[in-house]
């Protein structure tokens with residue numbers, strides 16, 4: 432193929448490919464020089480970006496910097512708490528990406544120099560980039576809850592909002608509970624990672640109680656917010672499977688926790704005290720520290736990005752994807768912070784980077800979010816949204832998405848649908864893990 436034809440081919444291929452389905456693999460020369468893309472963070476966003484950069488353009492020099500050798504998925508980690516899943520099944524290494532020719536460095540990225548286009552690593556190395564993908568996930572604003580701290584999170588009061596040792600610690604605490612005791616979950620103000628996550632967690636804890644005959648035990652959700660994702664579906668499940676066992680206190684009813692006393696195990700809002708036998712504080716969060724330290728965040732701690740490319744609105748050639756970014760202005764506070772969002776944002780960033788490196792127009796992106804929740808045995812439901820940018824706004828394509836129905840004419844059909852969805856979640860999980868890491 433001569434260079435003109437190749438250019439025309441790439442242009443057509445990029446423009447035609449939906450963000451989530453790159454089937455063509457163009458090779459580019461970048462004016463004789465091997466272009467370098469550095470990716471910070473090997474979670475759903477970063478791993479997907481690294482893989483698809485190499486798939487789209489094998490000539491690229493792609494380096495992934497990740498601090499941990501094994502990644503533990505948060506999706507399905509609530510099932511680990513209740514004993515319905517095992518943490519080993521949520522873990523993956525980086526050999527799949529290495530085999531694809533991606534240079535994987537296990538280290539902590541400690542600084543970004545946007546002017547020099549370099550990334551500093553804790554081990555002393557400095558990496559140069561033409562484009563940088565940043566997907567560091569979240570870090571926590573412990574100071575927002577007086578009395579709670581990172582030290583408590585790592586020892587006696589795990590938040591377990593990053594899956595791993597804290598998940599197992601919280602599981603052990605649940606297993607140590609006696610019938611009649613209370614498990615308190617505090618929910619921070621949005622936006623937070625995984626909008627339905629706290630309510631799934633409440634469901635899984637109640638499922639544990641039910642399976643262990645602890646019918647006098649309770650889950651109390653102290654929420655800073657006045658509504659939540661898939662509320663009708665969760666409330667229906669709670670009523671059917673755990674009547675009287677789960678209580679939700681909205682922000683307007685004094686659910687916003689601002690204080691914690693570890694000695695008495697009491698979380699407090701300005702109006703109420705929530706005393707538990709196990710208290711699971713989910714602290715407010717913000718973009719991963721590296722993004723904050725590099726000056727890529729707004730006053731609320733998230734990284735604003737160009738909706739069409741995922742490029743930081745603050746620094747050129749840095750693309751922020753996943754939980755760390757503030758993508759669009761969908762309610763509540765932009766696109767949901769989910770693994771599925773992170774993966775499609777990563778693919779959009781890849782398309783934008785390849786287009787820029789090749790002097791091509793940016794392809795028109797589409798974004799997808801899919802979120803399954805399992806609330807009880809054989810009881811799953813989901814929401815799917817497809818987004819596009821229209822008139823400078825991120826908008827839902829109404830005809831393309833959907834949410835599981837709360838009611839169906841026939842109860843047997845409703846049960847079958849919920850059972851099937853509780854099985855589909857495992858297919859979704861296998862696919863997204865393979866798409867990112869294999």
Ligand SMILES: Cc1cc2nc3c(=O)[nH]c(=O)nc-3n(C[C@H](O)[C@H](O)[C@H](O)COP(=O)(O)OP(=O)(O)OC[C@H]3O[C@@H](n4cnc5c(N)ncnc54)[C@H](O)[C@@H]3O)c2cc1C
Nearest residue numbers: 472474475476498505506540568625753754768769770771
């Ligand atoms: C309980 C729970 C359940 C969930 N369930 C679902 C679900 O069912 N479906 C769904 O779609 N989403 C779910 N999520 C949300 C999902 O986990 C996140 O949205 C997703 O992980 C975001 O991907 P990310 O790449 O932005 O961040 P992460 O997956 O957190 O990855 C960030 C990576 O960056 C690394 N890192 C950070 N800083 C540095 C640095 N300075 N140097 C080197 N490495 C660094 C970290 O070690 C980490 O591996 C759930 C979350 C929780 C807490």
